[in-house]
Amino acid sequence: MAGGEELNKLPILALCKMTLYGAFRLVLVLLSLVVASGYVFRPQPRSTSIRCSVESLDRPDVSGQLLAYKNTFPHITEEQWAQLVRLCEAMLEWNTKVNLISRKDAFNIVPNHIVPCLALSLLRRFQPGETVIDVGTGGGLPGIPMSIINPYCHVTLLDSNSKKMAVVNDLVQHLGLSNVDVVCARAEAVAEHRTFDFMLGRAVSAIPTFLGFSSHLMADVTGTDTDTAADTYTAIRRTDTSALPMTVLGGEGIGPGLLYLKGGDFDDELTDAGMLYYSTALLPHLFPHLLPRLLPQPCLLTLSLDPHCRSLSTLPHPPRCGRA
Numbered sequence: 523m524a525g526g527e528e529l530n531k532l533p534i535l536a537l538c539k540m541t542l543y544g545a546f547r548l549v550l551v552l553l554s555l556v557v558a559s560g561y562v563f564r565p566q567p568r569s570t571s572i573r574c575s576v577e578s579l580d581r582p583d584v585s586g587q588l589l590a591y592k593n594t595f596p597h598i599t600e601e602q603w604a605q606l607v608r609l610c611e612a613m614l615e616w617n618t619k620v621n622l623i624s625r626k627d628a629f630n631i632v633p634n635h636i637v638p639c640l641a642l643s644l645l646r647r648f649q650p651g652e653t654v655i656d657v658g659t660g661g662g663l664p665g666i667p668m669s670i671i672n673p674y675c676h677v678t679l680l681d682s683n684s685k686k687m688a689v690v691n692d693l694v695q696h697l698g699l700s701n702v703d704v705v706c707a708r709a710e711a712v713a714e715h716r717t718f719d720f721m722l723g724r725a726v727s728a729i730p731t732f733l734g735f736s737s738h739l740m741a742d743v744t745g746t747d748t749d750t751a752a753d754t755y756t757a758i759r760r761t762d763t764s765a766l767p768m769t770v771l772g773g774e775g776i777g778p779g780l781l782y783l784k785g786g787d788f789d790d791e792l793t794d795a796g797m798l799y800y801s802t803a804l805l806p807h808l809f810p811h812l813l814p815r816l817l818p819q820p821c822l823l824t825l826s827l828d829p830h831c832r833s834l835s836t837l838p839h840p841p842r843c844g845r846a
Contacts, residue, residue: 584610587632595640597647599670605670605697610636612696613661622661622674638820639664641805642781645824648675648720655680655718657709657736658726661691664783665722669702673708676701678718682708686723709736717741723782728789729823732782741778782823801825 585607592603602698610631613622623635642664648654656665659679669677679694679702681687687706694702705712721740726732788802805820 531606570665581611581614582629582631584614584632585646588636591632591637591640595671597643598640600669602673606667608697609662609670609693611664612693617661620685620689621690622686623663635663636667638783638805639667640823641820642668642722642783645672645822646720646781648672650674652676652720653718654678654720654722655739656722656724657681657732657739658722658723659690660686662693664704664724665695666690666699667698668699668722670720673701676703678703678705680705680707680709680712682706709739712739714738719778721780723780725784729782729788733780740780780823780825782825783820784823786821788821788823 546611562723565657588603588606592598594645598606614628614631616622617625617628623631640665648668653666653677654665654672654675656662656668657680659665659681660683662679665677665679669675674783679687681690684706687704691704716739718739718745721736723732783805792802800819805822
């Protein structure tokens, strides 16, 4: 009987061996197919190219956009153009993490944000030793572009937003700008004895409010003859749509004071704002070859404050909240 039971087990053992052998061969075949395909172990060149093309669609060609304005700004050197390209690229990189400019407007960073800042240099190029402060600089505009193309003046970038100022400090270090100080503070906290030849601003707040917390930073126009100052500002006090004569665009036609950019106009903000001489003009009117018809159109205000109207209490401004 025992011999018969052993004979009955033989077909079962043979069947098990055949099954295991077949399964083993199947596994080997599948592994060889996977290795041969390389799908798991090697990245596919096609997916890489697709990823690169998608990334390129997310960023504008800032170098090409800036190149279109080279003839408009002949005083900007090749090295400075290269720095402006690096600035734009770094700002776009940071803008994915911190909102420096509107993300919907990132593709227009050159015409809508950089070029209006550069346009200030057509009216005034700062001289060696002059001091400039950009109040409410935000993402570093217009202060950083102006410090790039005016390397021999000293520029202070001021804002109370610590997150943005950390980015601005990184941009300054990235570009190697030795003529720039980054200060994270409110304008009211800056000592009154520290004044600057020029003050810059870009859409920070209404002008009376802006001057209310920052006018003490502007150097007094002492030793300046009133008639001479009036003549200087009369040269640019224009309300028509014609461009300024090139004699005014020599780079030194505007004296110390405020250069302020915003969209729209200043008509509703200038009354009783403590100004002595000022002018306003739409940038497309000043430089019709420079900017497209943007809405709202960038408007430039230039002014010099009356030294007797610098006290915060004499400038009509409502209490402000938030940063500036």
